[in-house]
Amino acid sequence: MSQPLTAVSLSGVTKDFGRVRAVRGVDLELQQGEVVAFLGPNGAGKTTTIDMILGLSKPTSGEVRVLGIEPRAAIARGLVAAVMQTGGLLKDLTVRETVEYTRSLFVDTKPTDEVLATAGITEIADRKVAKCSGGEQQRLRFAMALLSDPALLLLDEPTTGMDVEGRRAFWQSIRQDAKKGRTVLFATHYLEEADQYADRIVLVSHGTIVADGTGSQIKSLASGRVVRVTWENADTEAITRLGGVDDVEVRGDQVYIHAKDSDTVAKYLLTQTSARDLEITAKGLEDAFLSLTGTTDSTDSTHSTEGAQS
Amino acid sequence: MSTAVSTIDPTARRVPPLGGFNLTMLGIEIKRMLRNRRTIVFALIFPTAMFFVFGSGSGGNEPLGGGLKGNVSAYVMVSMALYGGALIAASGGAMVATERALGWSRQLRLTPLNPVAYIVVKALVALTMAGLAVVVVNVVGALKGTPSMPTDTWIYCALLTLLCTMTFAALGVFIGYLVPGENVMQFLGPGLALLSLLGGLFIPLTQYTDSIRMIAYWTPMYGVAEVSRAPLTHELPWYAVVNAVGWLAIFVLGAAWRMSKDTQRV
Numbered sequence: 019m020s021q022p023l024t025a026v027s028l029s030g031v032t033k034d035f036g037r038v039r040a041v042r043g044v045d046l047e048l049q050q051g052e053v054v055a056f057l058g059p060n061g062a063g064k065t066t067t068i069d070m071i072l073g074l075s076k077p078t079s080g081e082v083r084v085l086g087i088e089p090r091a092a093i094a095r096g097l098v099a100a101v102m103q104t105g106g107l108l109k110d111l112t113v114r115e116t117v118e119y120t121r122s123l124f125v126d127t128k129p130t131d132e133v134l135a136t137a138g139i140t141e142i143a144d145r146k147v148a149k150c151s152g153g154e155q156q157r158l159r160f161a162m163a164l165l166s167d168p169a170l171l172l173l174d175e176p177t178t179g180m181d182v183e184g185r186r187a188f189w190q191s192i193r194q195d196a197k198k199g200r201t202v203l204f205a206t207h208y209l210e211e212a213d214q215y216a217d218r219i220v221l222v223s224h225g226t227i228v229a230d231g232t233g234s235q236i237k238s239l240a241s242g243r244v245v246r247v248t249w250e251n252a253d254t255e256a257i258t259r260l261g262g263v264d265d266v267e268v269r270g271d272q273v274y275i276h277a278k279d280s281d282t283v284a285k286y287l288l289t290q291t292s293a294r295d296l297e298i299t300a301k302g303l304e305d306a307f308l309s310l311t312g313t314t315d316s317t318d319s320t321h322s323t324e325g326a327q328s
Numbered sequence: 329m330s331t332a333v334s335t336i337d338p339t340a341r342r343v344p345p346l347g348g349f350n351l352t353m354l355g356i357e358i359k360r361m362l363r364n365r366r367t368i369v370f371a372l373i374f375p376t377a378m379f380f381v382f383g384s385g386s387g388g389n390e391p392l393g394g395g396l397k398g399n400v401s402a403y404v405m406v407s408m409a410l411y412g413g414a415l416i417a418a419s420g421g422a423m424v425a426t427e428r429a430l431g432w433s434r435q436l437r438l439t440p441l442n443p444v445a446y447i448v449v450k451a452l453v454a455l456t457m458a459g460l461a462v463v464v465v466n467v468v469g470a471l472k473g474t475p476s477m478p479t480d481t482w483i484y485c486a487l488l489t490l491l492c493t494m495t496f497a498a499l500g501v502f503i504g505y506l507v508p509g510e511n512v513m514q515f516l517g518p519g520l521a522l523l524s525l526l527g528g529l530f531i532p533l534t535q536y537t538d539s540i541r542m543i544a545y546w547t548p549m550y551g552v553a554e555v556s557r558a559p560l561t562h563e564l565p566w567y568a569v570v571n572a573v574g575w576l577a578i579f580v581l582g583a584a585w586r587m588s589k590d591t592q593r594v
Contacts, residue, residue, distance in 0.1 A: 023338065050336060074437060085338040094440040095341035105431025110363065115356050122352035123439040125342040162435070169336040199336045 023086045025050045025170055025201035026071055031080035032225075033066050040066045042225035043080070048203060050169070053196050055212035056205045057307070058222035064205045067222070068172055071203070072100055084170060096124045096166035101159045102174050109148035113139055113158055116147060117165065124166045137161035152179055171195075173204040177211065189215045209307055221310055228310045236310075243280040243300050249273045249293035260286060347442025349449060357453045360423075367419050370517055371461050375412035376468050378530070379405055388474045398477035398560045405469040406485045407529040410556045412461035413493035414549070415520050420454035421500020421583070422512040451497065458493035462486055477560055484559035492552035492572065496520070498579035499548070505586035523549040548575040 026048040033041040041063045048054055056064050069075045070082050073089030084092035092098050107116060117134060121127045134140045137157045142150060150158065156179070163171060171192075177185045192202055192215070206212055212219050213233035221229040221236060229236050242264060252273045254266045262279035273293070277283045280298050287293040344350075361367060382388075383404030390400045427433050436446060466486055469475045477485075503519075504512050524530055526540075527549025533541050544550050551571025558564040 072438060074434070085336070087338060092338065093438060094343045095338060096440060097336070097338055097341055098438070100438050102431065102434075106435035108360075108427065108430065108432050110360055111356065115359075119353055119356050120435075120439060122350045123344065123348045123436075123441045125344045125440075166439075169338065 022050050024048065024083070025052070025085060026203065027081075027083045028067070028071070029081050031067070031070060031077045031082060033063075033070060033075070034078045040225055041070075041077070044222075044225075044227055046220060046227065046230075048201050050199045050201055051196050053192065053202045053215065053217050054204070055216035055219045056203055056222065057207065057209065057212045057219050059207060062222040063225040064222060065174070066225075068100070068174070068203070068205060071170075072098065072172065092170070096126065097169045098172070099163035099166060099168035099170075100172040100174070101156075101163045101176060103178055106159060107147045107155060109146065111147055112144050113147060113150065113154075114143040116158060117161055120162045121165055126167070127165045128167075133161050133165045136164070153184075156180075169199065170201045170203070173202065175206055176204050185211075221307070223310065236307075242276060242278040243298050245275040245277060245280050245283050245287070246297045246299070247273050247275075247287055247293040248295040249287070249291065252293070253291065256291075257283065257286075344440050347445035348440045349442075349445040354449055354452060357449060358456055361416070361420060361453060361457050364419070366513060367416060367457075370513070371412045371416035371419070371457075372464050375408040375415075375461065375465050378411070379408040379465055379469060380472075382530070383408065383469070383474065389476075392561070396560070396562060398481065399475065401469070402475035402477040402482075402560060403557060405465060405475045406489060406557050406560060407524075407553060409462040409465040409486065410489045410492060410549075410553060411520070411524050411529050412465055413458035413489055414496035414524075414552075415517070416461045417454045417458040417493040417497040418500035418503070418516045418520060419513050420450065420457055421497040421502075422504035422516060424450055424501050425504025425586075426512065451494075454497040454500075455490070455494070458497070459490055462489050462493070481559045485556060488559065489556040492556050495548065495552055495572070495576045495579055498576065498583050501583035502579050502586060505583070505589075520549075523547055526550070527553050529553055545571065548579075551575060 024047050026046065028044050028046045031041060031044045032039060044063075044067060056068070058064050066075070070077050071084065071089060073082075073093055082089055084098055089098070111119065114130065114134065117130050121130060121133070127133075128136075131140070134143050137160055139154065139157050139161060142154055145154075147155065147158070177188055180188060196202055204216070217232070219229070219231065219233055219236050220227055242262075248271055250271050252268055252271075254268060254273070257263055257266050257273075257275055260277075260282055263275060263277045263283065265274075265276040267274040267276075275283055284296060284298060287296060383401045388399060388401030388404065392398050392400065392403060433446075437443075463486075466482070475482075500512070500516065503516055507515050526544045526547045528544060529549060533544055533550075536544065545567060548571070551568045551574070554561075554564055554568035555572050
């Protein structure tokens with residue numbers, strides 16, 4: 019048998035909104051059965067990119083393919099589904115009517131009763147959507163997304179509002195379906211969730227992919243430690259000359275030195291300078307995220323664009 | 329296949345015929361409209377009541393005169409059917425904008441449903457509901473027995489009325505975009521009542537002063553009212569036809585313009 023098709027492929031994809039470039043050249047390939055986190059701060063271009071994978075908008079340049087075909091063609095075949103966080107439901111329909119309505123639009127689907135049972139919403143099948151709680155509406159959205167047995171599932175902040183138990187059960191079922199070949203791409207800004215549940219993390223910032231790998235690979239990308247010392251009249255240039263120093267920040271008499279080789283820095287500071295009160299801390303995924311996405315000096319132009327989109 | 333993960337063959341999946349158009353969807357859409365109590369009261373019960381008040385009293389039996397085969401009651405019945413049909417078609421049209429605001433349109437874009445099939449379904453729902461409104465008033469009229477006109481005239485009037493209601497389906501879509509929110513009918517209800525009053529649906533234009541009548545000729549309900557009653561009255565001024573066609577064009581273009589403006593949001 020030939021090599022399995024790439025589930026999602028983006029090559030050289032850009033997207034402009036007027037004069038603002040929301041996506042600045044994204045190349046990405048997702049394999050079938052992968053669970054991938056699309057991680058990045060608000061305004062990084064996540065929603066814009068997902069909209070292009072869904073065929074809701076066209077890239078300004080570059081190419082998007084889902085299982086080797088155009089996104090719209092993949093949607094027409096029921097190969098793609100997405101679950102958004104809010105909206106997307108008619109309040110005056112019952113839960114059952116909503117499932118039947120959606121089901122009627124696809125060729126190959128499971129029976130309504132089975133879909134309702136799997137989603138655990140059989141009891142509320144005759145309830146109006148307007149009278150359903152947020153959690154019940156979310157289960158309905160999942161029922162709608164899964165009824166065509168999609169090959170690609172896109173999720174936007176999927177577990178927002180779920181309790182710990184619900185979250186675990188949710189990811190368990192997602193992983194099970196991934197074993198059957200379903201590719202899952204979920205947008206999130208929860209680092210923990212990305213780290214715990216994704217096979218792979220794609221980190222986006224300012225419209226480009228800044229890192230792509232497993233959780234531990236991402237962490238090691240921004241490896242190193244922070245050495246903090248109290249040091250009046252700090253000679254920052256001397257520190258910078260030491261090997262493996264990434265960054266030196268001076269805040270009053272406090273000096274923060276970001277370094278790969280913290281031992282050398284510490285040895286130098288304590289023996290060659292007047293620095294005292296030394297402290298060394300390791301960076302976590304949070305720091306990796308911040309240093310890779312550069313959220314501290316976020317530009318607001320991309321931010322406002324995505325806000326207008328969602 | 330040796331890999332642990334099984335793979336999916338996209339060619340094994342089929343595309344639905346007719347762009348996803350189907351009767352289940354159409355049925356649910358019609359059920360939604362019938363469940364809306366406000367729509368039913370304003371589009372079915374109110375026009376029927378108006379017919380009873382204006383068209384079935386002692387004055388209703390009076391012939392239209394001028395050698396025409398019909399009476400005042402028939403004239404009022406056609407007008408009321410148009411009013412009910414226009415109102416329900418407008419509320420159906422307004423649902424398009426509401427559904428976009430709710431994100432339902434976006435949800436539908438993630439299914440195989442073709443946008444053209446969606447518009448066709450919406451048009452069919454508006455047509456069906458307007459048909460229902462027209463039929464209700466006509467059946468009540470027939471049962472009451474006051475309206476009198478030849479059967480073929482009766483049928484032509486009903487069909488023309490139904491056709492004319494589509495102007496207001498387009499108006500509904502247009503207003504739906506201009507007035508966001510789920511209660512567009514709060515604008516459309518009184519608005520259409522005013523237009524109907526001006527257009528001569530509730531009171532014949534001959535009862536108005538010249539200045540009001542000159543304004544009335546320019547309003548959207550005037551033209552379609554004249555067109556709907558033409559088989560009965562045997563008269564159709566050229567400016568009434570221009571009015572009917574003109575307003576249809578304005579509302580369709582307005583709706584299309586707002587819809588295209590809105591595509592960024594999907």
